[in-house]
Amino acid sequence: MSKKSYIQAITEALDIMLQEDPKTLIFGEDVGKNGGVFRTTQGLQEKYGADRVFDTPLAESGILGLAIGLGLTGWRPIPEIQFSGFTLEAVDSIVGQMSRMRFRFNGKKNSPITVRSPYGGGTHTAEMHSDNLENIFTGVPGLRVVMPSNPYDAKGLLISSIENNDPVLYLENLKLYRSMKDDIPDEKYTVPLDQANIVQEGNDITIVAYGAQVQEAQKAAEELAKSNISCEVIDLRTVSPIDTATIFKSIAKTHKVVIVQEAQKMAGVGAQVASAISEEAILSLDAPIGRVAAPNSVYPFALAEEVWIPRKDEIVAKVNEIINY
Amino acid sequence: MSKNSIVDFSKIKDELADLAKPIQVLDQNAKVVNQAVFDSFSDDQLVEFMKKMVWERALHEQTMNFSRQGRMGFYAPTAGEEASEMGTVMAMQKQDYLVPAYRDIPQLIQHGATVTEAFLWSRGHVKGNEFEARALMPQIIIGAAYVETAGVALGLKKNGEDAIAFSYTGDGGTSQGDSYEGMNFAGAYKVPALFIVQNNGYAISVPRESQTAAPALTQKAIAAGIPSVQVDGMDILACYSVAKAARDYMLAGNGPVMIETLTNRYGAHSSAGDDPKRYRTDEQQKPWLEKDPLIRLRKVLTDKKLWTEEQEEALIKEYKDSFKDALKQADAVEPEKVSDMLKRTFEVPTPELQAQIAKFEEKESN
Ligand SMILES: Cc1ncc(C[n+]2csc(CCOP(=O)(O)OP(=O)(O)O)c2C)c(N)n1
Ligand SMILES: [Mg+2]
Numbered sequence: 001m002s003k004k005s006y007i008q009a010i011t012e013a014l015d016i017m018l019q020e021d022p023k024t025l026i027f028g029e030d031v032g033k034n035g036g037v038f039r040t041t042q043g044l045q046e047k048y049g050a051d052r053v054f055d056t057p058l059a060e061s062g063i064l065g066l067a068i069g070l071g072l073t074g075w076r077p078i079p080e081i082q083f084s085g086f087t088l089e090a091v092d093s094i095v096g097q098m099s100r101m102r103f104r105f106n107g108k109k110n111s112p113i114t115v116r117s118p119y120g121g122g123t124h125t126a127e128m129h130s131d132n133l134e135n136i137f138t139g140v141p142g143l144r145v146v147m148p149s150n151p152y153d154a155k156g157l158l159i160s161s162i163e164n165n166d167p168v169l170y171l172e173n174l175k176l177y178r179s180m181k182d183d184i185p186d187e188k189y190t191v192p193l194d195q196a197n198i199v200q201e202g203n204d205i206t207i208v209a210y211g212a213q214v215q216e217a218q219k220a221a222e223e224l225a226k227s228n229i230s231c232e233v234i235d236l237r238t239v240s241p242i243d244t245a246t247i248f249k250s251i252a253k254t255h256k257v258v259i260v261q262e263a264q265k266m267a268g269v270g271a272q273v274a275s276a277i278s279e280e281a282i283l284s285l286d287a288p289i290g291r292v293a294a295p296n297s298v299y300p301f302a303l304a305e306e307v308w309i310p311r312k313d314e315i316v317a318k319v320n321e322i323i324n325y
Numbered sequence: 326m327s328k329n330s331i332v333d334f335s336k337i338k339d340e341l342a343d344l345a346k347p348i349q350v351l352d353q354n355a356k357v358v359n360q361a362v363f364d365s366f367s368d369d370q371l372v373e374f375m376k377k378m379v380w381e382r383a384l385h386e387q388t389m390n391f392s393r394q395g396r397m398g399f400y401a402p403t404a405g406e407e408a409s410e411m412g413t414v415m416a417m418q419k420q421d422y423l424v425p426a427y428r429d430i431p432q433l434i435q436h437g438a439t440v441t442e443a444f445l446w447s448r449g450h451v452k453g454n455e456f457e458a459r460a461l462m463p464q465i466i467i468g469a470a471y472v473e474t475a476g477v478a479l480g481l482k483k484n485g486e487d488a489i490a491f492s493y494t495g496d497g498g499t500s501q502g503d504s505y506e507g508m509n510f511a512g513a514y515k516v517p518a519l520f521i522v523q524n525n526g527y528a529i530s531v532p533r534e535s536q537t538a539a540p541a542l543t544q545k546a547i548a549a550g551i552p553s554v555q556v557d558g559m560d561i562l563a564c565y566s567v568a569k570a571a572r573d574y575m576l577a578g579n580g581p582v583m584i585e586t587l588t589n590r591y592g593a594h595s596s597a598g599d600d601p602k603r604y605r606t607d608e609q610q611k612p613w614l615e616k617d618p619l620i621r622l623r624k625v626l627t628d629k630k631l632w633t634e635e636q637e638e639a640l641i642k643e644y645k646d647s648f649k650d651a652l653k654q655a656d657a658v659e660p661e662k663v664s665d666m667l668k669r670t671f672e673v674p675t676p677e678l679q680a681q682i683a684k685f686e687e688k689e690s691n
Binding site: 029030032033034035037055057058059061062085086088089124125126127128129266295296297298300301302303304305307308 | 398399427448449450451453465466467468497498500501502528529530531535536537599603604660661662663666667669670677678681685
């Protein structure tokens with residue numbers, strides 16, 4: 001056990017998997033000598049050599065095409081897309097190619113690829129560096145989408161992703177990289193790719209969140225506890241697939257739910273959760289489903305992001321609204 | 326090659342390495358190597374070139390200063406690239422359409438954006454993109470400029486305008502698939518698109534050599550049937566002259582051109598704090614600093630008695646003061662509202678957006 005930041009947890013998972021599986025490869029823009037623009041791959045080229053950890057030319061579609069080809073020839077690629085906004089350059093590789101490999105070949109071929117990419121708002125980046133784009137990718141059959149909210153999960157989920165034979169889009173939250181430290185085991189461990197985590201038990205209302213919004217939900221729960229509202233906070237951990245069983249079980253107890261996401265409300269994970277509840281567990285509820293999400297504009301330029309991203313206060317207000325329904 | 330082989334691929338590969346020497350007017354020691362071109366410039370023009378480079382260097386220094394004080398947003402240092410940036414943009418006219426990237430703020434300002442707008446862009450405020458200049462906002466997505474420039478150029482051509490489209494990308498940008506597509510389209514439609522590749526040696530930490538096996542980036546244009554040329558990017562007279570010649574050629578209806586300027590980024594990749602020492606040594610940088618574009622032209626001007634140190638210092642002060650004023654104006658701009666963002670998402674807000682607008686208007690009115 002030792003205190004590690006979210007980013008250290010990721011580096012450690014990569015280190016363990018490079019050590020353990022000689023078929024793993026890390027590549028992407030600036031991941032070699034520079035150790036990644038956030039230093040996520042710091043020291044790995046030095047340790048494992050430029051055959052295992054290497055820079056690519058500047059082309060995302062090239063990077064993920066390379067990953068697909070390497071996956072077909074016995075390798076276990078862990079490519080990095082420098083910011084998740086640039087996954088848009090490689091949408092065909094992700095959506096049109098790697099996610100269909102197993103289906104096309106009746107299970108005889110696969111894409112054992114983990115695409116790592118940072119995302120998320122609140123760090124005043126240039127345009128296209130902060131968007132939450134999971135909405136686009138959770139609608140893709142054959143692709144797993146993982147969004148850890150803390151250092152423990154970051155490490156365990158990354159190891160599971162790499163070991164898994166399906167393509168995984170592993171999204172790393174920029175704001176959490178260095179702002180969050182936890183005691184986590186030094187050795188290898190895994191976190192399953194289909195289990196939500198109840199980060200806080202409670203009886204009055206369920207808050208479902210993922211990524212950086214888990215912290216906001218926990219802060220909201222803390223504040224609401226002062227007015228004797230007991231919140232159960234669920235961290236989805238993986239947004240494709242979504243562990244609906246854990247949510248259903250929770251709302252059978254609380255009878256109320258608020259679903260929180262940093263992404264725009266118009267599509268995606270929150271809508272998917274709401275739809276699953278409506279379809280299969282609506283009778284557990286005694287109030288409407290509450291949603292907290294960003295408004296339906298393009299992700300704002302840096303100066304305006306703090307008024308746009310939903311935070312603790314919005315969650316508190318929504319919980320109060322649903323509780324008092 | 327074995328005697329019976331039908332083709333010698335090694336020989337073909339070796340031939341690729343036969344590079345044209347980059348075009349120069351002034352060599353590294355400020356010696357005139359193309360007298361005819363040099364003589365075509367008046368003294369006033371030479372001084373104007375110098376002033377622009379001093380302006381750009383001052384802008385660089387002042388913005389780095391502002392960055393250290395936390396008063397800028399994302400900004401890309403430009404020191405070292407003054408000849409490449411000012412030389413090429415000075416060859417353009419206001420009616421030409423600029424497609425810049427994040428490192429091309431100085432050209433965007435020269436083309437008509439205000440310094441205040443540029444600072445607001447850096448900070449991340451929509452007012453920074455409202456400039457009058459015929460230009461796109463600085464492109465963040467590397468490669469997009471190529472395909473969009475082809476489109477802008479086709480539009481200008483269809484309009485029958487006496488104007489070209491000109492874009493800037495880096496050495497790294499030539500690896501993007503979009504670069505082939507953009508140049509190929511421009512060639513196929515024979516449009517007035519000028520692709521300027523500022524080869525500053527690095528894409529963040531990745532050296533130019535790692536981007537491609539092509540000995541020269543100009544060779545990428547050859548496949549699209551586009552004439553391309555390398556220029557000494559530390560020689561403003563060469564950069565200007567080649568860009569001007571390209572513009573004239575394109576306005577005559579001959580189709581696109583690609584220019585690769587050989588230059589260097591002295592500083593970090595961006596103000597976000599990358600450390601160049603991780604990927605290059607002072608040793609590697611030294612020869613570039615000796616090629617400095619300001620030193621080179623300053624020597625010519627001083628020899629001709631057209632320039633003094635005092636004059637330069639006074640200019641730097643004047644420029645830096647103007648940047649400080651511009652930043653003050655940026656400080657005074659009202660913050661953006663979420664309701665405004667929602668209003669500009671579509672031409673006519675959808676019913677769902679209208680509801681969100683109402684909600685945020687109420688919130689933002691108090
Ligand atoms: C599509 C895309 N991929 C990656 C990036 C991240 N990135 C920003 S600048 C840069 C390097 C660009 O190098 P180059 O094209 O040589 O231009 P320079 O910055 O040197 O002017 C990278 C990889 C990006 N902005 N867009
Ligand atoms: Mg470059």
